[in-house]
Structures are given as C-alpha cells and as structure tokens.
Amino acid sequence: MRKAKVLTAVTLALILTASITVIASWDYTRDFSDSLGDGKCALGFTDILAVGYGFNVTHVGFNITVTGNIPLPSEATYFYGVLIDSDNDSSTGLEHWTGIGADYLLEAYIDGTTVSSPVVKLYKYVGGGSTWDWEEAGSAEVSASVYAKTVLNDTLEVVVGKNYLTPLAGEISFTVYISNDTARCDYVSVKPGSGGPVPIPEPALLVAAPVIVVVSAILLLFTRDRL
Ligand SMILES: [Ca+2]
Numbered sequence: 001m002r003k004a005k006v007l008t009a010v011t012l013a014l015i016l017t018a019s020i021t022v023i024a025s026w027d028y029t030r031d032f033s034d035s036l037g038d039g040k041c042a043l044g045f046t047d048i049l050a051v052g053y054g055f056n057v058t059h060v061g062f063n064i065t066v067t068g069n070i071p072l073p074s075e076a077t078y079f080y081g082v083l084i085d086s087d088n089d090s091s092t093g094l095e096h097w098t099g100i101g102a103d104y105l106l107e108a109y110i111d112g113t114t115v116s117s118p119v120v121k122l123y124k125y126v127g128g129g130s131t132w133d134w135e136e137a138g139s140a141e142v143s144a145s146v147y148a149k150t151v152l153n154d155t156l157e158v159v160v161g162k163n164y165l166t167p168l169a170g171e172i173s174f175t176v177y178i179s180n181d182t183a184r185c186d187y188v189s190v191k192p193g194s195g196g197p198v199p200i201p202e203p204a205l206l207v208a209a210p211v212i213v214v215v216s217a218i219l220l221l222f223t224r225d226r227l
C-alpha cells in the first residue's frame, strides 16, 4: 500500500511538472505597427510592418513582420535584433540612441548558411554604457522561426527564456531593428511615450507557485499514509 501511495505521488508530481513546461501560445500579447516604405535598405524584407510582443509563464517572444518574404538562405547577411531594457532603467546597460538602456540583445541573423531557420543568440551587455560590447549568455532557451503572417508578408519570431533576463523589472522597454553589415534598415522602439513599457511578470513567483503545489501534494500523500 505504501509503495502504491509513493507511485501515485510521483505520477501526480510528473503530471503537474509537465503542466509548467514550455507552451506554444502566449498569455499576453501586444502589437505595434510601423510604416510601410520607411526602410533604408532596398529589399522589402528589411522593412518592418509590425512588431509583436508576448510572454507566457516561462518565455518572452518578439515578432517582426516585414514586407514580403524572408529568404532562407539569404544571399547577404541580415540581422534581426531586439535590444531589451530588462530593468526598464535607461541609466543601465547600453545607452541606446532610441532612449532605452539595453541590458540584453536577442539577435537572429540570416545568411547563406541559414537554410531551415535563422540563427539566434542572447547577449548580455558588458560595456560601460556607450560601446557596443556584448557577451553571449549561454543557451538561454532561445529559438527563432519564420512563418507566413499573411499571403504576402512573413514574420520572424524570436523567443528567449524569461529566467535569463536579470534583473527583470515588472515592465520592460525594447527596440527592434533590422540591419545588414553596412546600414540600419528599419527599427521600432517600444518605450515610455511610444506604446511602452510593456508588462512582464516576475519569473520566480510564477515558477515557484506550481512547484509549491507539487511539494504540497507529495507531503499530503505521505502524511495521510502515516495516519
Ligand atoms: Ca517600416
């Protein structure tokens, strides 16, 4: 009987643990539009039409919708970056000219080698505030994908694990850009006065809650077994 109770507790724990793994949909989303035709590079897929932001319990995602189709692979190298002011403090991180203090850079790129999906990495700012100095932040649970937003226009989605953005305020600002080796093609900044900042929950509390449920369930079953 005791063995059966333990097995039940483990099974319950596995079920509850599975419920807090990554999910594909977002709990919160916001969309921000951008002008058509204001891109500084010649190709349509470097002109941003809209930027999307979303989060769920574990991850944060940014969508970049462009004019036309994003080529995979691309003949030239293009960067799709998100500068993230994770503490929503413009005096920390890179003092970016869009007015945010970027603590992290989530950047994807396409070139002649990116056949199935863009390559994406998370970088932490390590400079003194005015120089472009970044250090790669491990795996950071990042991913990037391209999908057809409409028949004509593609969207590139980049995702990062929320726990890798520290310190993390209750709100964040960010700047999305597309660039190549020689020019900044287009950008959108979401910050105070420009549609932002946007909310983001503290990750520790959200992750801790289901864990507490699992531990409580196990303790309850063991306690009942002894009664
Ligand atoms: Ca644009």
Ligand SMILES: [Ca+2]
Pocket (backbone or CB within 6 Å): 085, 086, 087, 088, 089, 090, 091, 092, 093, 100, 101, 102, 103
């Ligand atoms: Ca900052």
